[in-house]
Amino acid sequence: MIVLGIESSCDETACAVVRDDRAILADVVLSQLDEHRPYGGVVPEIAARAHLDHLDHLVVEAVRRSGVDLAAMDAIAATGGPGLIGGVMVGVMTAKAIAAVTGKPFVAVNHLEGHALTARLTDDLAFPYLLLLVSGGHCQLLVVEGVGRYRRLGATIDDAAGEAFDKVAKMLALGYPGGPAVQQAAERGDPARFRLPRPMKGRPGCDFSFSGLKNAVRLLIAAQAPLGAVDRNDIAAAFQRAVADAIADRTSAAMKIFAATYGGAGALVVAGGVAANALLRQTLAEVAGKAGFRLVAPPLRLCTDNAAMIAWAGLERFRLGQQDGLDFAPRPRWPLDPQAKQLRGAGVKA
Ligand code: KG4
Ligand code: ZN
Numbered sequence: 001m002i003v004l005g006i007e008s009s010c011d012e013t014a015c016a017v018v019r020d021d022r023a024i025l026a027d028v029v030l031s032q033l034d035e036h037r038p039y040g041g042v043v044p045e046i047a048a049r050a051h052l053d054h055l056d057h058l059v060v061e062a063v064r065r066s067g068v069d070l071a072a073m074d075a076i077a078a079t080g081g082p083g084l085i086g087g088v089m090v091g092v093m094t095a096k097a098i099a100a101v102t103g104k105p106f107v108a109v110n111h112l113e114g115h116a117l118t119a120r121l122t123d124d125l126a127f128p129y130l131l132l133l134v135s136g137g138h139c140q141l142l143v144v145e146g147v148g149r150y151r152r153l154g155a156t157i158d159d160a161a162g163e164a165f166d167k168v169a170k171m172l173a174l175g176y177p178g179g180p181a182v183q184q185a186a187e188r189g190d191p192a193r194f195r196l197p198r199p200m201k202g203r204p205g206c207d208f209s210f211s212g213l214k215n216a217v218r219l220l221i222a223a224q225a226p227l228g229a230v231d232r233n234d235i236a237a238a239f240q241r242a243v244a245d246a247i248a249d250r251t252s253a254a255m256k257i258f259a260a261t262y263g264g265a266g267a268l269v270v271a272g273g274v275a276a277n278a279l280l281r282q283t284l285a286e287v288a289g290k291a292g293f294r295l296v297a298p299p300l301r302l303c304t305d306n307a308a309m310i311a312w313a314g315l316e317r318f319r320l321g322q323q324d325g326l327d328f329a330p331r332p333r334w335p336l337d338p339q340a341k342q343l344r345g346a347g348v349k350a
Contacts (some may be wrong), residue, residue, distance in 0.1 A: 001019065001020040001074045001075075001313075001317070001319060002017060002018070002019050002020075002025070002068055002072065002073045002074055002076045002316060003017070003018055003073065003074060003076070003077055003107070003119055003311045003314045003315040003318060004016070004017050004059075004062070004063070004066075004068075004070070004073050004075075004076050004095075004311060005017075005018065005077040005078065005109070005307045005308065005309075005310035005311025005312070005313075005314055006059070006076075006077070006078040006091045006094060006095050006307055006310065007078075007091065007111070007114070007305055007306060007307040008043060008051040008055060008056065008078075008079060008087040008088060008090050008091030008310075009079045009081065009082070009083025009084060009091070009305070010047065010083055010084060010087065010089050010109045010136075010137060010305055011031065011032040011033070011035075011036055011042045011047050011050075011088055011173045011305075012029055012031055012032070012304070012305040012306065013029075013030045013032065013050065013051050013054045013055055013058055013253070014027075014028060014029040014030065014058070014305065014306050014307035014310075015028050015055070015058045015059045015061070015062035015064065015198055015307050016028065016062060016306065016307035016308040016310070016311045017062055017065075017066035017073070017311060018121065018308055018311040018312050018315060019067060019082045020315055020319065022121055022122075022124065024121075024308050025065070025066035025067065025068060026061075026062040026063070026064075026065035026066035027062070027191045027306060027307065028058050028061050028062045028065065028304050028307070029301070029303075029305075029307070030054050030058060032046070032047060032050045032117060032308060033176075033177065035047075035050055036176075037176050040166075040170055040176050041166065041176070042084070042136075044084045044085075044086055044087070044311065045086065047084055047086065047087050048084065048086025048087050048089070048090060051086075051087045051091065051326050052055070052090050055090060055091065055094050056094070058178050059094065059098070060177075062307075066178065070098065070102050070104075073102075073103055073104060074104070074105075074315075074318065075099075075105045075106070075107050075314060075315070075318045075323065076095045076098045076099040076102070076104050076105070076106055076107070076237075076314075077106075077107040077108075077109050077230055077310055077311055077313070077314025077315070077317075077318075078092050078094065078095030078096075078106075078107075078108065078109065078310065078314075078330055079091055079092075079108075079109055079110075079111045079114065079310050079329060080092055080108030080109060080110065080324070080330055081108075081110065081111065081330055081331030081332060081333065081334040082111060082112070082331060082332060082333050082334040082335075083111055083137070083332070084112070084332075085330060086144070088330040088331075088332070089219075089330050092108065092195065092278040092328065096326050096328075100326060105318065105323040106323060106324055106325075106326060106328070107314040107317055107318050107323050107324055108324040108328045109309070109310045109313045109314050109317070110313070110334050110336060111305075111334075112133065112138065112142075112332045112334075113148070113150075113336060114302045114309035114310045114312070114313045115131070115133050115135075115271045115309060115315045116131050116133070116139075116142060116144045116150065116271075116310060116313075116336065117144070117274065117309065117313045117316055118269075118271060118298050118302050118303070118312065119131075119267070119269040119271075119296050119298055119309075120310045120312070120316070121298075121302070121308065121309065121312040122298040122299065122302055123296050123298070125236065125269070125296060127144060127145055127146050127149075128144060128258075128262050128266065129143075129144050129145075129265060129266050129267040129268070129269055129296075130142075130143055130144075130153075130254055130255060130258045130267065130268045130269065130293070130332045131143075131144050131268075131269045131270075131271065131276075132247070132251055132254075132268065132270045132271070132272075132284070133198040133270070133272045134160070134161045134270070134271075134272040134273075134275055134280075135160060135161075135162050135271075135272030135274060135304070135305075136160060136163055136166065136177075136249065136272075136273055136274075137160055137162070137163075137271065138160055138163035138272060139155065139156040139159075139161045139162075139208050139210075139272075139274075140152055140154065140155035140156070140158040140208075140253065141153045141155070141206045141250065141254040142259060142337065143261075143262070144269075147313075147316045147317060147320055148317070148320075148322075148350060149232070150336040151337055151339075151340075152210065152335075152336065152337040152339075152340035153205075153206040153254045153258075154207045154253075154254060155204025155208065155340070155343050156207065156208040156209060156210065156251055156343070157205060157207050157208070157209050157343050158209050158210060158211040159209075159210040159211050159214065160210070161208070161210060161243060161247065161262065161274045162178075162179060162272070162274045162334050162338065163183050163210070163276065164178065164210035164211075164213065164214050164243065165178045165179040165277075166178035167214055168214065168217050168235075168236070168239050168241035169181045169182050171217060171218060172185070172221070172227070172232050172235060172236060172337065173232075174232070174236070176327070177273075177342065179273060179274060179276065179277065180276070182236045182239065182240060183236075183277055183278065183279070183350055184241040185232055185233045185236035185237075186233065186236040186237040186239070186241075186279070187237075188233040188237075189230075189232075189233030189234040189235070189236050189237030189238075190233075190234050190237055191234075191237035191238050191240070191241040192238075192264045193234040193237075194234060194235060194238040195218055195238070196213060196216050196217065196220070196238050196239060196241075196242040197212060197213055197216055197242065198242055198245045198246045198249065199212050199213050199246050200249070200250060201245065201246055201249045202249065204253075204337050205253070206250050206251075206253045206254045206257070207250070207343075208246070208247070208250055210243070210246075211255045213239070213242055213243070213246070217235065217239055220235060220238075221235065235252045240277070240279055241279070241323055243277075243280070244277070244280045244282075244283040245280045245283070247280060247283075247284070248283045248284060248286070250278075251268065251284060251287060251288075252287045252290075252291060255268065255287070255288070255291040255293055256291070259291070259292075264292075265291055265292035265293045266293060266294070267290045267293060267294045267295075267296050268284070268293040268294070268295050268296065269296045269297075269298070269304070270284060270295070270296075271303050272303060272304070273303065273304045273305075273321055275297060275300075275303045276300050276303065276304070281297060317348050
């Protein structure tokens, strides 16, 4: 079985082709970083326009690289949400058009399900497992019980972790995107010079919060101004340490719940752009080890937004007999766990 997938829900335009033996036959990603950099963040209208400009060529390129004829594919998948709706519409429209012309089935994929099932593409992981999804738009802990079966254990009540990295980078004038810039500065800084709060640490449940930490950084910067390079590095280091500690605490709580509910420890999968953070990875490896969990971190290019994960999730759904009609409407919000209470904030697009 071979599935073509399209991703266009944020600032990556991507197309990939995957096969059911977990081979990635093509995986093309075009980042729009340069288009958004002058604005210090993703501008939805610019993103939608860029997807429209590039997606057609990208699909042609992915099909060419895969060496598989469109006629030989089994289904056409695209991210159907959640995300920036203009971009999602471009991807869904393109996938529907290809499906209509070739007579192939169309599968609308939940972007978060793409992240959630990536570890099955890369590591052939069996259900159930625990997923920590930390990116610029999402911050949540989920139990992946099966295809289409998710239980959210916690999510951010305000900002996503990546968003906090990006905002702190802006405050410290470190540039965009913020995560890698903060990490670089932090590696030269002293994390012990300033003490920042660990939001939600020790609280019941597994929810996250980053707005208070962001505010504490703002106050610290004001108190230390004017900042020299050493101050900036030390603040970045203190912030990174606080985020890693807070996420590790919330993840430890989730591992306890998982172990109690599913009969013991299992695998902890990390995904999302923030999973690139070296200190976070190291801290998670420590807490996972203590809890007896195996830490699974897919290669970075499959952790950040890509279309291989969408093609794969489409394939997993399609082989279970699921597909969507050409009347599918793109969804700006699409929770993986419909039972979970709705939370407010940019980090909770799900
Ligand atoms: O998954 P992703 O590429 O896009 C979505 O948000 O969906 O994640 C991007 C986020 C940005 O907020 C970026 O600052 C953050 O991931 N990020 C990092 C690092 N690399 C990227 N955060 C901390 N440390 C990093 N090394
Ligand atoms: Zn994503």
